[in-house]
Amino acid sequence: IEASKFFKGLFETALKKGELIEAIEFQVPQKSSYQKCPNPASRYAIVGVYVAKFKKEANVAVTGVESVVFRCKKIEGALNSNFSSSAIEKVQINPSGFNSDIHASAEYRANLIKVFAKKAVEAC
Numbered sequence: 001i002e003a004s005k006f007f008k009g010l011f012e013t014a015l016k017k018g019e020l021i022e023a024i025e026f027q028v029p030q031k032s033s034y035q036k037c038p039n040p041a042s043r044y045a046i047v048g049v050y051v052a053k054f055k056k057e058a059n060v061a062v063t064g065v066e067s068v069v070f071r072c073k074k075i076e077g078a079l080n081s082n083f084s085s086s087a088i089e090k091v092q093i094n095p096s097g098f099n100s101d102i103h104a105s106a107e108y109r110a111n112l113i114k115v116f117a118k119k120a121v122e123a124c
Helices: 073-081 106-121
Strands: 008-009 031-036 045-052 058-063
Touching: 031 106, 045 106, 058 073, 058 106, 073 106
Parallel strands: none
Antiparallel strands: 031 045, 045 058
């Protein structure tokens, strides 16, 4: 099962009753970094961004923003053209469907995605 199809919701996966994960395969990036804005009480990510730089592409995963982790294709596209924090500046993140609670609005989370993506790129 591809990771994009594996995560279905909060604490919910595509595994059927009785199924177990026997192996996980993934590419090892040349460089990577995970940066997050933690909730002060739980330390869970209000927003977390993982940037992985491979030989031919960059992958960007975001946590804490929706009910499941997701790839941010807009930032990936910018980084695949120019792997630098400045490449992220012009990316527009639509907050529609993002979590919104007492800790962070959907719009604030959209902004934090860019902030922590830049930090992750700089840490690579």
